[in-house]
Amino acid sequence: MGPTLATRLADWIDELGLTDHLAAAGLPSFTRDASGAPSWIEADGEPLSDERLAELDASLRDHGDDPAHGVPVALVLLARKARLRAELLATPAWTYDHLAEVRGASLNATRFWVHKQAEEHHLLTVAQGEHLLVPAFQLTPSGDVRPELLPVLEPLLAAGTDPWDAWIWLTQPAGLLGGDVPERLAADPEEAALVAHAATRLAQRVTASPKPRPRPAPSPVPPASGGCGCGGHH
Template sequence: MTEEQRAALGEDLATWIESLGLEGHLTEAGLPTFRREGGRARWVDPGTGGDLTLAQLQEVEGLLRNEGSEPEHAVPVALVVLRRHAQLRVELLGSPWHDYASLAELRGASLESTRFAVHKAAATHRLLVVPVDERSVVPAFQLTGAGELRPDLAPVLEPLLAARMDPWRVWAWLVRPVALLGGLVPAEAAADPDDADLVLHAAVRLAERVSAGS
């Protein structure tokens, strides 16, 4: 009976996770994963590589269904958040950006001098550099057509980067509409003298919240 319960629970959890499209985010969330073998779900203990026991599967179920007052209708919030973050990263990387080589070419400068300039600007919180795998990515929205730093954006970047805000979050906040700005996009509004002070105020407020840990 225990084996039947284990198989039934494993299949129920796997089908549920698949229906939500979250199966690819289990590892990132630090949870056991499953794979289909002969159409049946096999849950694997990441430590031993062996099958999860019934008790372990019940523990996984408790972790996944711990949100909401009705567990059978719960949604694994942590996995949903991870999926949203992954989708956001794909969206942001679909917009223009530079690595050291492409930025050096745009500037008509050497690779080494460009790398040094990027590091210096990042260290003084005037340039957003986002780590992507083993690369350093410089989002293009913060640069002029010649590849130089936008002077109007530097005051906005400084408080956000100084607060050690997650670079992906900085990138997303700057290039998407912000409710506090009446739907304006910060990176665009900063170039308008009529809106620049408002954008700076919003950036400072956000940086304060990040520093406070909220």
């Protein structure tokens, strides 16, 4: 007898290097016993039924002409984003304390400035654990927002773009700009308008995209007959 569907699916996800991203995507995940046999569970910890496992396998392989070699695109994108987030966290980003030093201002004054700028969609901030980080690429050496980035930041932040997505787009080669890095290209006066236009187009996509809905809670199990039914960074 060949490997079971549970094993084939787990082996495939392992080979793609996507196992650690299943739970983050809100998908069922698996653990392996001492012999390596996988046990699949739902996000709420319930074991997967055979029918649910077959449904999961089909949904993950629904891209490509050959289902046997389909690619779980959503998981691949999630893994890429996780990799880029780790890379970004290795680049300069200031906490309130560090930014206060850069600006030569008090901690309270720096907090006020950050919140004011973020409120006006002039400053990108991201949450990381207990800290709020201000990516340094958008700031001048004295700690002010780079003027050439304001027309780029404003549409992205006003549209409600995910802060990590905005950080990634601004600092990675962008298809809308022929592979150039937006925050670098914006420093060129002859290209600044093009970068601002690309940011506006991206913001329009974000605004038009349907917002993800929260996953519904599992349906309650019907009560048995006779039951009452109660239920630091840089």
